[in-house]
Amino acid sequence: MSKEEKQMELVCPAGTPAALRAAADAGADAIYCGFANETNARNFPGLNFSPTELADGVAYAHAKGAKVLVAINTFARAGSIGLWRQAVDDAAACNADAIIAADLAVLEHAAEKHPDRRLHLSVQAAANSPEAIRFYSDTFGVKRVVLPRVFSVPEIAALNREIDVETEVFVFGGLCVMTEGRCSLSSYATGKSPNLTGVCSPPDHVDYREDNAGRLLAQLGGFTIDSFEKNTPAGYPTLCKGQFSAEGRTGYLFEDPVSLNAFELLEDLAKAGVTALKIEGRQRGKAYIAGVVSGFRRAVDGLATGTDAGPAIAALKTFSEGGRQTSGSYKKTWR
Amino acid sequence: MPTTAPALSLPPLISTLIAPLPKTPMEVLLTRFTRRLVARRPELLQRLGAVVKVPIAIVPDDMPHAFLLSLDNDKSSVEICDKDQITRAKAVVRAPFLVLLGLLDGTYDADALFFTRDLKIEGRTEHVLALRNTLEEADLTPGEFFGLSGRPAQWMNGFSGTLLDKAKRLAGNGSRNANSMEQDGQR
Ligand code: SF4
Numbered sequence: 001m002s003k004e005e006k007q008m009e010l011v012c013p014a015g016t017p018a019a020l021r022a023a024a025d026a027g028a029d030a031i032y033c034g035f036a037n038e039t040n041a042r043n044f045p046g047l048n049f050s051p052t053e054l055a056d057g058v059a060y061a062h063a064k065g066a067k068v069l070v071a072i073n074t075f076a077r078a079g080s081i082g083l084w085r086q087a088v089d090d091a092a093a094c095n096a097d098a099i100i101a102a103d104l105a106v107l108e109h110a111a112e113k114h115p116d117r118r119l120h121l122s123v124q125a126a127a128n129s130p131e132a133i134r135f136y137s138d139t140f141g142v143k144r145v146v147l148p149r150v151f152s153v154p155e156i157a158a159l160n161r162e163i164d165v166e167t168e169v170f171v172f173g174g175l176c177v178m179t180e181g182r183c184s185l186s187s188y189a190t191g192k193s194p195n196l197t198g199v200c201s202p203p204d205h206v207d208y209r210e211d212n213a214g215r216l217l218a219q220l221g222g223f224t225i226d227s228f229e230k231n232t233p234a235g236y237p238t239l240c241k242g243q244f245s246a247e248g249r250t251g252y253l254f255e256d257p258v259s260l261n262a263f264e265l266l267e268d269l270a271k272a273g274v275t276a277l278k279i280e281g282r283q284r285g286k287a288y289i290a291g292v293v294s295g296f297r298r299a300v301d302g303l304a305t306g307t308d309a310g311p312a313i314a315a316l317k318t319f320s321e322g323g324r325q326t327s328g329s330y331k332k333t334w335r
Numbered sequence: 336m337p338t339t340a341p342a343l344s345l346p347p348l349i350s351t352l353i354a355p356l357p358k359t360p361m362e363v364l365l366t367r368f369t370r371r372l373v374a375r376r377p378e379l380l381q382r383l384g385a386v387v388k389v390p391i392a393i394v395p396d397d398m399p400h401a402f403l404l405s406l407d408n409d410k411s412s413v414e415i416c417d418k419d420q421i422t423r424a425k426a427v428v429r430a431p432f433l434v435l436l437g438l439l440d441g442t443y444d445a446d447a448l449f450f451t452r453d454l455k456i457e458g459r460t461e462h463v464l465a466l467r468n469t470l471e472e473a474d475l476t477p478g479e480f481f482g483l484s485g486r487p488a489q490w491m492n493g494f495s496g497t498l499l500d501k502a503k504r505l506a507g508n509g510s511r512n513a514n515s516m517e518q519d520g521q522r
Contacts, residue, residue, distance in 0.1 A: 016382075016472040018441070045461045046382050046468030204461040216452070233450050283464075285471050287444035319447045 008269070009276040010300050011069065011168060012293045015047040015283055020057045022286040024064040027297035031061055032069040032100060033282065039072045039087040041124060042282040043198030055094040067097035072110075073122035074198045075103045085109050092117050100146070101125075111140040120168070121145040124195065126182050130162040137165045144168055146278065149176060149260070150329050153268045160273035169269060171262040172292055173280025174321065175328055176200070177240055177255040185239040189221035201225075201238045218242075226257065235321045259320035260328045263299055263313045269330075270303060288319050343453070343506050344397040344431045354399040358415040365413035369404075371482050372473075373411050379469055380406060386465040392424035395432035426458035426466075433506055436499065438467070439475050 012028035014020035023031045034040025036048035049057060058068045070091035076084040084103065088110045091099050098118035101107050102125035110119055123146040127133045136142040144166040147156065151169075160167055176183070176194075183200070187193040190205040207219040214230030218237035225242030228234040235241060235257030244253040260280070262269070269277070277300065279292055295316050299309035317325060373380060380387055383406060393402040401421050403414040421427060428435070434453055437443040445467050448454035456463045473479070477495040478488030 016468060018472045018474055044464060044468070045384055045386065046465035046472075050381075202461070203464045204459070206460040207458075208456055208460065210455075210457075228452075231452060234452055235450065284446055285444050285467070286441040288446065291444070318451065319444060321446075321450055 006275070007304060008266070008274060008300055009168075010293070010296055011276050011278045012289065013173075013279055013282040013284070014057070014289065015042065015044070017049065017053045017057050017060075019282075019284075019286055019289045020068075021060055022289045023293050024061045024066045026290050026293035028061075028066050028293050030067040030069055030097070030276070031057075032071055032278075033057065034071040034073075035087050035090065037083060037087070038077070038196075038198050039074055039084050041071065041073050041122075041194050041198045043074075044203060044283050047283060051090045051094060054091070054096070058095050058097075062095075068094075069098045069100050069120060070094075070096040071100040071122065072106055073100050073102045073124045075124075075195050076105050077196065081105055088114065098143075107136070107140040107142070115141070118143050121165075123148055123170075123176075128159075130159060133159075133163050133165060137163075144275065146170075153265060153272050153330050156269070156274060156330075157272035166275035167273065168276035168278050169262075169274050169330075170260060170280055171266070171269070171277045172296065172316070173260055173284075174238075175255060175258065175260045175326070177328075183240070189223055189239055201236070206237055233324075241321075256324070256326075257321050258324040258326045261313070261316070261320070261325040262327050262330050263296075263309070265327055265330050266299055266303060284319075291319060292316055343433050343503070345433065345502065345506050347397075350397060350399050358400065362413060362415050365402075365415075366411065368481055369406070369411045369413055370409055372480060373406060373408060375482065376473070379473055380408065382469045382472055383465055386462045386469075389425045389459075389462050390423050391462060391466055392421035392427040393435060394418055394421065394427060394429040395435055396429055397431050424458065426456065426460070426462040428463055428466075429455040429457075431506070433499070433503055439470060441471060441474065 009029040011030045011032060012023040014023050014031050014033040020031050020033060034042060034048050036050060037043065040048065061068045072084060072087045072091065084106045088099055088106060092114040098120050099110050100120040100122045101110060102122040107119060110117060119140055119142045121127055121136050121142045126148050127136060127145055128148050128150065133145050142165060146168045149170050156167065156169065184193050186200045190202055192199050192202045194200040201220050205221045209217045209219065211217060216228045216234050217224050218226045218235065220237040220239060225237035225239065226235060240254040241257045243250055246253060279296060281288055295309065295312040298307065298312045301307065302309040388405060388407045390403055390405045393404060400415050401418045403416055403421060403424060405412050430448065430453060434443060434448060438445055445454060476492045478491040481491060483491055
């Protein structure tokens, strides 16, 4: 069976064991999650797994026919590499199906010590050329690469023609508009960034205030990032989604507070040779996981059966930041 | 664009009826069951991390009082106080009562409600997030909160589910969030 003919795998997020169970119950093919420390790029308070919780989660997912992929995808800090190595060893001991990593030292440790464990290249590695991807597959035996959210569908098709490894693309959830792993915007306002500490625009630097007119001011590190008129949809103060003043104009300089929804492009992505579809949102709750995973389950199955998943996907709009959605770079109209 | 809060708000009559009721017995009961829950499930405090001992105010928009919650092993407490007496709280969560209940058992998505402005947070956002994530994991059905198991737990969950449905109908239950989640059978 060719790459194009295979049903695409649905890779779903889980920030807690309860969310993992919700994803498995809703029909995820694979679930990605991480440990409760700096080794994963969703290091939020109250989120993530202990090794014991992960082992239980893997057993639950396997019983439901789903795989578990463990994200150890921040960049190891000099002098503290032990934490990242331990995370890789723990993931393997928990019988996780794959490790998602970006850092060369982490990839090397996983390839060396756990050669039978599948390795996926995290989006944090920002591998966006055939040469870079081939380097990771030749050197560490990486089997799949998660593509940065900066490609158009024809670009993904062209890339897939040149590489042998599987590709995974984001289809729903928060948008990170930069080539991931290379954005330090958050560091300027808070001292923390996704690459090193595992959080972009971290919640311990977030403040919401309502002014006298009922406008919600969303602040990050003491800077007002955006304001929302009374009774209009609001957003999280992610730095790149704020309003900035430049050259006499004020507006969304990098990105509007919108969320990705590539539902209408699923068929094109399948034709482009994509292996897996990723849903963003390890920081989101069970209701989001259950809703989005079951909607996309219907959508992916619908590609084979012809069932229309449109209404189920349309119902997901309330889960999106700002109540608005975009197909992002996949359908680049500005080039 | 209107928010969904008014559609999920209880009628003002309920608030008027509740206002004169004595607070102490309710406080004692809630505190006792919260302490028992925390003792039964120590992993919840672990997940809560730095938020242990931090007072968080839960303010139902359509109720006369606020709840001041502090989780800390055998010193956990739930105070019921006037809405202007929550200055001690490090973070405040505001929403209609039924929305808050739906967040407890995971029926509603906190982020979605925040985006649509049905849920408001003030103060230390990371504390609210840690509490939200811990509650998500707690799978806090009424039976679980009261420490019941087996048949009694099923009865309690069924009974409170029916009560909640009636309350939602009473409140109009026309919100976008409630509709989108429940029609899809995502509960
Ligand atoms: S600031 Fe924006 S582009 Fe940069 S890491 Fe955060 S979400 Fe991505």
